[in-house]
Amino acid sequence: MNRPGRTLCGMTTTDQGPDRPATGRPGPAQSGTDRRDIAIAATGLRKAYGDRTVLDGIDLQVPAGTVFALLGPNGAGKTTVVSILSTLIRPDAGQLRVAGHDLAADPQAVRAAIGVTGQFSAVDGLITGEENMLLMADLNHLPKKEGRRVAAGLLERFGLTEAARKPAATYSGGMKRRLDIAMTLVGGPRIIFLDEPTTGLDPRSRHTMWQIVRDLVADGVTVFLTTQYLEEADQLADRIAVLDGGRLVAQGSAGELKRLVPGGHVRLRFTDPVAYERAAAALRETTRDDETFTLHIPSDGSQRELRAVLDWLDAADVVADELSVHTPDLDDVFFALTGNPATPRTAAEETLR
Numbered sequence: 001m002n003r004p005g006r007t008l009c010g011m012t013t014t015d016q017g018p019d020r021p022a023t024g025r026p027g028p029a030q031s032g033t034d035r036r037d038i039a040i041a042a043t044g045l046r047k048a049y050g051d052r053t054v055l056d057g058i059d060l061q062v063p064a065g066t067v068f069a070l071l072g073p074n075g076a077g078k079t080t081v082v083s084i085l086s087t088l089i090r091p092d093a094g095q096l097r098v099a100g101h102d103l104a105a106d107p108q109a110v111r112a113a114i115g116v117t118g119q120f121s122a123v124d125g126l127i128t129g130e131e132n133m134l135l136m137a138d139l140n141h142l143p144k145k146e147g148r149r150v151a152a153g154l155l156e157r158f159g160l161t162e163a164a165r166k167p168a169a170t171y172s173g174g175m176k177r178r179l180d181i182a183m184t185l186v187g188g189p190r191i192i193f194l195d196e197p198t199t200g201l202d203p204r205s206r207h208t209m210w211q212i213v214r215d216l217v218a219d220g221v222t223v224f225l226t227t228q229y230l231e232e233a234d235q236l237a238d239r240i241a242v243l244d245g246g247r248l249v250a251q252g253s254a255g256e257l258k259r260l261v262p263g264g265h266v267r268l269r270f271t272d273p274v275a276y277e278r279a280a281a282a283l284r285e286t287t288r289d290d291e292t293f294t295l296h297i298p299s300d301g302s303q304r305e306l307r308a309v310l311d312w313l314d315a316a317d318v319v320a321d322e323l324s325v326h327t328p329d330l331d332d333v334f335f336a337l338t339g340n341p342a343t344p345r346t347a348a349e350e351t352l353r
């Protein structure tokens with residue numbers, strides 16, 4: 001998912017700019033989280049199915065009120081991590097704390113503090129959105145009146161009030177996903193796990209979902225999400241961990257991960273072979289592509305380096321037909337770390353399936 005570049009007088013840039021400020025903010029002091037406000041902590045997490053080791057010693061920490069994205073290709077073990085942290089399956093080894101509770105010693109307390117929206121919807125299509133919500137309210141032992149109030153509030157918040165009395169089977173994919181998350185929130189969890197929350201959604205629904213996540217974090221909720229989409233991790237996560245071959249091969253902010261890989265360059269494309277040759281002679285350290293009359297100049301994409309390239313071109317009296325700046329993005333990081341292409345399908349392809 002390389003982002004389309006910005007264009008400046010025929011230049012495109014995939015520069016992501018300086019690190020964005022963290023999406024999350026520390027939530028209010030929460031009972032149940034440990035002293036350092038770490039919402040989720042895993043040390044030495046291991047899981048094997050038969051002789052296939054899926055998780056081979058995972059260490060991670062998620063501060064309360066932040067978004068943590070676990071990124072990995074198909075089959076990397078993302079769902080397994082979520083299933084373990086949300087008490088659905090048992091690990092073979094590892095010390096795990098969620099919401100301040102030891103997972104092995106007190107799984108019930110963990111369950112009471114978290115919400116989980118899995119890849120497979122918990123929505124019952126045969127009943128209405130409202131009935132699904134009221135069912136969740138019952139499961140959470142909310143008194144009837146309180147349940148109706150909470151359900152109506154969440155349906156409103158997720159733009160589902162109008163559709164609330166229609167069978168959920170008639171909802172679009174995005175609406176079902178929103179209903180699924182609304183149902184997860186009925187019990188007021190302070191930590192929520194979202195397993196691939198936007199897989200299969202069209203771009204508009206994906207953006208709606210991102211806003212939902214941002215709103216949750218603004219309310220102090222901790223979000224642990226898995227995704228195959230680098231852009232999603234880039235957009236939402238305070239910290240990203242890349243899972244590959246049973247291990248976390250990197251952890252950090254999007255900016256930190258991008259700094260792990262070199263490869264920034266300025267690309268100049270010419271239609272006039274004479275201008276191409278003059279530019280190639282004027283610029284140092286270029287890589288040539290004589291078939292497309294394109295030059296690649298190593299660059300960090302900074303304004304200063306860009307100006308130097310333009311000055312060289314001016315001095316040589318040549319005009320490039322297209323100038324683009326490419327700084328490493330998470331796709332490059334993912335490829336460098338895992339040797340896999342970023343994702344087997346792009347988000348756009350996914351929506352066409």
Ligand SMILES: Nc1ncnc2c1ncn2[C@@H]1O[C@H](COP(=O)(O)OP(=O)(O)OP(=O)(O)O)[C@@H](O)[C@H]1O
Nearest residue numbers: 049054072073074075076077078079080081119228
């Ligand atoms: N119950 C099980 N029994 C045996 N193998 C399993 C079981 N559950 C998962 N696996 C295997 O564990 C590996 C990790 O699966 P997991 O679903 O956690 O990956 P994932 O990263 O979530 O993949 P995807 O992106 O496709 O959802 C896969 O090879 C899968 O086949």
